Amino acid sequence: MLDKSVKRLNEAIVLYSESLSDTQANSEERSLAYANRSIVCLQLFRYEECLANIRLARESNYPARLAVKLNQREAVAKKSLAKAMKQDAERMEEDPKEELRLSYPGHEHMPHVANCLQLQQNEQYGRHVVTTRRLKVGDVVMLDTPFVKTLQEDCRYVRCDFCHAERPFTLIPCEGCTWVMYCSAECLSKAYDQYHRYECGVRRDAYSVCGRFPATALRATATAISIFDGDLVALQNHLDALDESRVNGFTMDWRMATPKDVYNTVHVLPTNQERRGLVDRTYQILVAILLHKAMVERTELGPKCKASPKMDKLLFDLIFRHVQTIRCNHQLLSFYEGQPQEKCFEYKLYGAACYPSVSMLNHSCASNVRRLYLPDGRCAMIVIRPIDKDCQLFDSYGVPPILPPQPQQREHQRGSGLITFIYRIGRDMHDRPQTSARSGREEKFTPDFPRPRPIRS
Numbered sequence: 213m214l215d216k217s218v219k220r221l222n223e224a225i226v227l228y229s230e231s232l233s234d235t236q237a238n239s240e241e242r243s244l245a246y247a248n249r250s251i252v253c254l255q256l257f258r259y260e261e262c263l264a265n266i267r268l269a270r271e272s273n274y275p276a277r278l279a280v281k282l283n284q285r286e287a288v289a290k291k292s293l294a295k296a297m298k299q300d301a302e303r304m305e306e307d308p309k310e311e312l313r314l315s316y317p318g319h320e321h322m323p324h325v326a327n328c329l330q331l332q333q334n335e336q337y338g339r340h341v342v343t344t345r346r347l348k349v350g351d352v353v354m355l356d357t358p359f360v361k362t363l364q365e366d367c368r369y370v371r372c373d374f375c376h377a378e379r380p381f382t383l384i385p386c387e388g389c390t391w392v393m394y395c396s397a398e399c400l401s402k403a404y405d406q407y408h409r410y411e412c413g414v415r416r417d418a419y420s421v422c423g424r425f426p427a428t429a430l431r432a433t434a435t436a437i438s439i440f441d442g443d444l445v446a447l448q449n450h451l452d453a454l455d456e457s458r459v460n461g462f463t464m465d466w467r468m469a470t471p472k473d474v475y476n477t478v479h480v481l482p483t484n485q486e487r488r489g490l491v492d493r494t495y496q497i498l499v500a501i502l503l504h505k506a507m508v509e510r511t512e513l514g515p516k517c518k519a520s521p522k523m524d525k526l527l528f529d530l531i532f533r534h535v536q537t538i539r540c541n542h543q544l545l546s547f548y549e550g551q552p553q554e555k556c557f558e559y560k561l562y563g564a565a566c567y568p569s570v571s572m573l574n575h576s577c578a579s580n581v582r583r584l585y586l587p588d589g590r591c592a593m594i595v596i597r598p599i600d601k602d603c604q605l606f607d608s609y610g611v612p613p614i615l616p617p618q619p620q621q622r623e624h625q626r627g628s629g630l631i632t633f634i635y636r637i638g639r640d641m642h643d644r645p646q647t648s649a650r651s652g653r654e655e656k657f658t659p660d661f662p663r664p665r666p667i668r669s
């Protein structure tokens with residue numbers, strides 16, 4: 213349990229980050245928000261983050277009349293940091309890092325999937341994954357990287373929108389939309405290159421008006437366009453030449469795959485268009501119309517679409533496609549807080565993602581595999597029931613990721629020790645303090661999130 217004052221300070225951090233996203237770049241308000249956040253960091257004994265905020269305040273034109281105060285704080289933080297580092301050096305032991313690995317060798321051309329898994333296709337199941345050997349509880353059979361991932365709205369002042377790391381003390385806003393925040397200039401720049409330049413003016417409304425899945429569909433569209441460097445003609449030519457029936461993520465060589473190859477595997481995910489009812493389909497069309505209009509009006513794609521009805525249609529088709537595919541091929545990113553020994557776990561949702569290989573798994577309410585989201589964004593697929601040779605792997609859509617067994621169940625549940633072990637690896641990585649030990653304190657940052665504020669017009 214966090215003590216009350218720490219909780220209040222954590223809440224203050226979230227509010228300062230929120231206030232930052234309301235300020236202009238290089239404004240006095242922005243610099244004051246950074247400077248004030250540095251005070252709270254100091255009170256939390258987070259000296260490195262205090263110094264980072266002081267640096268950000270200076271870079272944002274901190275007023276000269278207040279410079280003395282900032283210099284004094286900097287001196288205190290530096291001195292305390294040096295002291296904490298000295299103490300850490302004396303007591304720090306090497307932290308043994310456990311890494312989750314596949315339980316069997318990966319395919320040579322697809323190292324993130326165990327070589328006993330194969331993709332098959334038939335009328336009843338469509339594409340589905342089967343195993344060529346018996347699998348036991350606790351086996352790790354996939355470690356998939358997301359094609360696209362988005363952060364949940366109420367985490368935006370706590371986690372980086374790009375890498376999803378929990379970095380509330382040093383978040384910086386995107387200068388364009390000020391809706392998303394990043395843990396570093398590096399993440400900001402990577403996000404901009406990989407998708408954000410085509411969603412910046414749209415992201416806020418996509419999330420607040422349309423919701424989580426359309427916002428993820430928007431990002432999938434923006435990512436596809438970025439892969440072609442904004443060249444809609446090249447994207448159109450690529451799709452015209454693509455034989456969708458031949459795209460197979462299980463035969464593709466992932467070691468040599470270009471971003472275009474990876475996109476192909478996402479482009480061909482099922483839309484289920486013909487199975488949708490009228491209301492559902494109408495809703496999806498409406499969402500696509502809204503996103504398309506916003507992208508044309510608020511991004512650099514506008515002039516290209518206005519100049520060419522064909523490119524305009526391509527953009528709409530792409531958005532509509534991903535609005536549908538993401539709906540039935542997304543995963544909700546989450547983890548549990550709590551100790552395996554405790555009986556109660558808090559389920560924390562922090563985003564959504566689309567994984568190309570995990571998306572090949574069909575659903576069953578009595579699933580035999582379960583997901584575990586790793587902090588680096590990958591999704592591990594863990595066997596939770598023995599699976600015979602030649603049988604299909606089934607995920608359970610919408611069910612939270614793998615839950616460690618309750619203490620009383622453990623003795624009776626075969627292989628559950630393995631699950632606990634795997635769970636612990638995942639949890640440890642999520643729970644790892646997001647600052648170095650030098651900060652003086654290592655509590656996990658667990659703010660009570662203020663409810664999301666109404667959207668500014």
Ligand SMILES: C[S@@+](CC[C@H](N)C(=O)[O-])C[C@H]1O[C@@H](n2cnc3c(N)ncnc32)[C@H](O)[C@@H]1O
Binds near residue numbers: 481570576
């Ligand atoms: C994540 S994809 C799974 C891979 C999919 N079968 C394919 O061919 O790409 C989800 C879609 O697969 C289909 N699906 C999922 N579970 C299924 C099952 N148990 N039987 C048949 N189809 C299923 C549904 O159309 C669903 O929207």
